[in-house]
Amino acid sequence: xxxxxxxxxxxxxxxxxxxxxxxxxxxxxxxxxxxxxxxxxxxxxxxxxxxxxxxxxxxxxxxxxxxxxxxxxxxxxxxxxxxxxxxxxxxxxxxxxxxxxxxxxxxxxxxxxxxxxxxxxxxxxxxxxxxxxxxxxxxxxxxxxxxxxxxxxxxxxxxxxxxxxxxxxxxxxxxxxxxxxxxxxxxxxxx
Numbered sequence: 001x002x003x004x005x006x007x008x009x010x011x012x013x014x015x016x017x018x019x020x021x022x023x024x025x026x027x028x029x030x031x032x033x034x035x036x037x038x039x040x041x042x043x044x045x046x047x048x049x050x051x052x053x054x055x056x057x058x059x060x061x062x063x064x065x066x067x068x069x070x071x072x073x074x075x076x077x078x079x080x081x082x083x084x085x086x087x088x089x090x091x092x093x094x095x096x097x098x099x100x101x102x103x104x105x106x107x108x109x110x111x112x113x114x115x116x117x118x119x120x121x122x123x124x125x126x127x128x129x130x131x132x133x134x135x136x137x138x139x140x141x142x143x144x145x146x147x148x149x150x151x152x153x154x155x156x157x158x159x160x161x162x163x164x165x166x167x168x169x170x171x172x173x174x175x176x177x178x179x180x181x182x183x184x185x186x187x188x189x190x191x
Contacts, residue, residue: 003064003073005037006030012041012069016113017155019045020052023074024085027058032078035061040070044114044156047132049074051159057082088161092173097123097148098184108145112160113152113179121179121186123150131156134163143169150175150182 009026011019019040030036038049046063049072053060059081061073100107101123109126111118118128129137131151141147147169151157154176161174 003037003061003071004035005073006034008037008039010039011045012039014040015042016044016048016151017153020048020155023049023052023072027074027076030076032076032081035073035075038072038074040072041068043070044117044131045070045072047130048156048159051131051156051163052085055083055086055159055162086162088158088165088172088174090161090173092148092175094175094177094182094184097150097175098182100148101184108142108147109175110141110147110149110160111151111179112149112156117152117179119189121188123179123182124185124187126150131160134160138164138167141169144171146171146173148173148175151178152180153178 007030009022011022019038019042023038027036050060053074057077059075061075064071109123111122111126111128112131114130115128129140147164149157149161149172154174157178158174161172164172
């Protein structure tokens with residue numbers, strides 16, 4: 001099967017959030033109904049792009065894989081189909097999360113990064129459910145808990161927090177800016 005795109009975006013070698021940042025910029029120049037092919041090597045980009053499309057109204061058509069390159073296909077929504085990108089409004093900064101963790105409160109932390117990212121450094125006690133697996137694994141989280149969602153930069157965690165809130169989780173906080181700037185203790189499990 002051959003897919004024809006109106007435009008191709010090279011996001012190979014870029015890590016989250018850059019593939020989605022570049023996609024947002026490139027899609028602005030595309031005509032409604034046209035298709036963009038986003039080439040990426042970041043395994044987490046599939047979940048990121050799917051979730052971003054859901055939150056904006058653009059149509060995620062699918063992803064193919066050619067060796068180590070993921071090719072994501074997105075159809076740009078018309079004005080009537082699109083919506084302004086949503087953001088989860090309940091946020092918590094890293095310093096406040098660190099105070100909670102250091103205070104030895106029972107803190108529920110959901111790390112939505114990919115397993116390899118998590119393995120090389122995560123907040124002690126954080127549960128790892130990658131964004132792409134979240135919908136199939138909602139039942140692993142307690143709806144009554146205050147859930148602190150974290151990723152590398154705050155983008156994937158924002159999308160995950162929106163999904164949780166939509167699913168009925170009442171006390172969800174997006175932790176910003178994310179693990180890239182976390183100064184607290186970490187654990188590694190990449191033996």
